[in-house]
Amino acid sequence: SRPIRIAPSLLAADFARLGEEVRAVAAAGADWLHLDIMDGHFVPNISFGPVLVRALRRHADIPFDVHLMIAPADPYLEAFAAAGADLISLHPEAGPHLHRSLQTIRGLGKRAGVVLNPATPVAAVENVLDLCDLILVMSVNPGFGGQSFLGSQLGKIAALRRMIDAHVAAGGQPIALQVDGGVTVETAPRCIEAGADVLVAGTAIFGRPDYAESIAALRGTGRA
Numbered sequence: 001s002r003p004i005r006i007a008p009s010l011l012a013a014d015f016a017r018l019g020e021e022v023r024a025v026a027a028a029g030a031d032w033l034h035l036d037i038m039d040g041h042f043v044p045n046i047s048f049g050p051v052l053v054r055a056l057r058r059h060a061d062i063p064f065d066v067h068l069m070i071a072p073a074d075p076y077l078e079a080f081a082a083a084g085a086d087l088i089s090l091h092p093e094a095g096p097h098l099h100r101s102l103q104t105i106r107g108l109g110k111r112a113g114v115v116l117n118p119a120t121p122v123a124a125v126e127n128v129l130d131l132c133d134l135i136l137v138m139s140v141n142p143g144f145g146g147q148s149f150l151g152s153q154l155g156k157i158a159a160l161r162r163m164i165d166a167h168v169a170a171g172g173q174p175i176a177l178q179v180d181g182g183v184t185v186e187t188a189p190r191c192i193e194a195g196a197d198v199l200v201a202g203t204a205i206f207g208r209p210d211y212a213e214s215i216a217a218l219r220g221t222g223r224a
């Protein structure tokens, strides 16, 4: 079985103590830190920008996984790269040239990801697989933490797992398969079973008292 990585979403953290929260989840075993960037235009909520990403960068050494929910995204890719993002993911709907956006991210020396909204088909990514280090399946509509998991997305995760495995078998580079939205100890095993290998979780980690216990439980290595 493939290793499962956990990426806590900072959106559910205490925003008055963000540095401390980042250090706490890193110490609790988080593999990546997921940072949700919202512009109040592409999604109906506003979060934070590159200035905050930069300020948090010195609080942990784990990869910063930046999920852009902004349109257009291209004018801001360089700022997020300079702020310390390791992975930068964007939605195909954020601009007319997904292929070019992914090339730009790679050209900045960062890993690139494509995010599929619940209504966005797998076909949106199949012609840019060679430029993807990550594919993220949204299991809620983006914009807010704490929403219920959409089981309708499990088939998409399974289809992407088959697509990625075929790509790698044909000599392609590895691609992480991530799920974001409503991931809990109940829904995480269904995502893993369908083929996901990186789970994003906001409220299921920051909304609970023991971060290490919650991360281990989501990974499937917690005490029963």
Ligand code: DX5
Binding pocket: 009, 010, 011, 012, 034, 036, 067, 140, 141, 142, 143, 144, 145, 146, 147, 180, 181, 182, 183, 200, 201, 202, 203, 204
């Ligand atoms: C939603 C964000 C998610 C969100 C997940 O737009 O992309 O990363 O923070 O929150 P939970 O885990 O609470 O559903």
Ligand code: ZN
Binding pocket: 009, 034, 035, 036, 067, 180, 200
């Ligand atoms: Zn996210």
